[in-house]
Amino acid sequence: MRILFLVQGEGRGHLTQALSLAQILRIAGHEVIGAIVGITAERSVPAFFSEKFTAPILPVFSPGLVYNAGTNALEPFKTTLMAIRTIRPFWRSLRQVRDHIDAQRPDVVVNFFEMLGGMTYALLRPSAPMICIAHQYMAFHRDFQRPEGQWLYRQAFKLNTRLTCFGAQELLALSFDKQPDEPNERLRVVPPLLRQELTDLKPTPGDFLLAYVTQPGLKVELQKAHKQNPEIQMDAFHSDATGPDQVIDETLTYHAIDGKRFLEFMARCKAIVTTAGFESVCEALYLGKPALMIPQPNHFEQACNAIDSQRAGVGVASDCFDLDQLLTYMPQYDPQVSERFRAWHAQGYFMFLAALNRATRPTRKPSGGFFQTRVRHLLRS
Template identity: 85%
Template sequence: MRVLFLVQGEGRGHLTQALSLEQILRTAGHEVIGAIVGVTSERDVPAFFSEKFAAPITPIFSPGLVYNAGTNELEPFKTTVQAIRYARPFWNSLKQVHAIIESQRPDVVVNFYEMLGGLTYALLRPSVPMVCIAHQYFAFHSNFQRPKRQWFYRQAFKINTRLTCFGAQELLALSFDKQPDEPSQRIRVVPPLLRQEITDLKPIDGNFLLAYVTQPGLKVELLKAHQQHPDIQMDAFHSGVNVPDDVIDATLTYHAIDGKRFLNFMSRCKAIVTTAGFESVCEAAYLGKPALMIPQPNHFEQACNAIDGQRAGVGVAADGFDLDQLLTYLPQHDPTVSVRFREWYAQGYFLFLAALNRATMPKRKPSDGFFRTRVRHLLRS
């Protein structure tokens, strides 16, 4: 089987999922012939991906999300305005994607939540079947729990997610745990795709809390929590540190962002405090580390992840760096959750291969009657 990837280049999540699936496919004797990665003028293909991905990589322009530089809040309105402003170059990108698919003729295209994929299949109809993979597709599942209120952000999230998966044979919804498939929605529930670096680690029980701080406001909250609990050892990785280790006092140390060191700390910590990104929470669950999940402001997807992660028992959802909430939760955490999570993860090898094999079988293409004409007009204007 010859497979072509389409990958959203925003953040690490979808790129690390692509690396994980590439390993599965190569182990099974299949060929990944390349990856099309969505980039912007400010965001190129990350080095960690280009250095590890064995096949050719083609960067193609794709409008990214807009965050507030000061607070790190997602700004849906500015994101929408930016997408409209870049409509013409985006249309050229769709034609590039279509040309690559038709010239390389893979057996199947795997799309990791890149809008270039969904709109190319909606408007230009490539002849190669496509399968979409992302945790976001679990939002279409009947068992998915959503935060109350946030109507505007919920609608923006649903529209953006739908735009990534037009024309897909199946939506492979990554989930914390096993859930029933929903064929009427094209949903197949599958385990997370984790980095090999995670599965190679041997976790041990530690006596310190590990924090990953990306928002300026969270650093303030962390310091406040430390002052309230000065006896608790905390190590925090955040982007404002320029040295490997910045010792604040006997029980608080900041560390510069370093992926390899962070994983090492995660394997040895007692629990982790992080934003509610799906991959980071799954990594903690695999290593048996309870998580305090703090969604980024206005980030509907992370708000959903936090609720769903709490349902699955991998940690507790919080609005801020509430150390009391985490300390109250820890004695209640069920350690067998990690055992079940690993068992669920182990099924992924066969489930992903089965899904791609199904996609290559002749079948009628699904119909997505989701304002296709309006989208086509917008992109061509």
């Protein structure tokens, strides 16, 4: 089977999921013929992906999210304005994606939450079938828990998620644990996609806390928490670190962002402080490390992740760098949660291969009113 990927280039989650699925497909004897990666003028294809992805990569412009430079809070209004201003180059991108799919003639396209995929299939209808993979599709699940209120953010999140999956044969919703499928939404619940670099690690009990700091405001909170708890050994990875190991004092060390080293530290720590991104929380859960999750401000998806993570027993959510909250939670952490998660993850190999096989079966083509039908469904939901 020949598979082409479409990958959102925002952050690292969808890109690492694509790398993980590529590993599965190579083991199964299938061929990943390439990847179309959504980029912006400020965001190119990350080196960690281009260095490890063995097939050709086609970067294509796709509107990105806009964050506040000072607080790293998501700014929905500016994100919407940016999308409107770039409508013409976005249309050119859709035609570029359609032409590339038709030229490569894959047996199936796998879309990792890239809006280019959904809109190309809605408006230009390429010849190959498409399936979509993301944790975000759990938003269409009847049992998925969401924050109270935040109606506007919720509707914007659902709209953006719908736009990524128009025309898909099937939606594969990555989940912390097994949940019933939603046939009316074409949705199947599947395990997370985790890199082999993680699953090869052997976790050990640690004596330090590990922090992953992407927000400028969190760095200030980390320093405050350190002053309040100077006896606690902490290692923190963040973009402002001046080197691989920047020693601040006897119990605090900063490290430059490095994906491989971060996983190695995670395997040896006793707990982790991170944002509520799905990928990093899954990594902590696989290694059996309790997590303090701090959703990015105004980021509805991460707010949902934090609630869902608590339900699954991964850790505790907070709106600030509250070490006392994490230290209180740690004795309550159940290691069996990690064991069950590992067993659930092990089922993924066969579930993803089965989904690809289903996608290539002959099916009735959508009618000419497909896009209008989906829009009406969106407005009703």
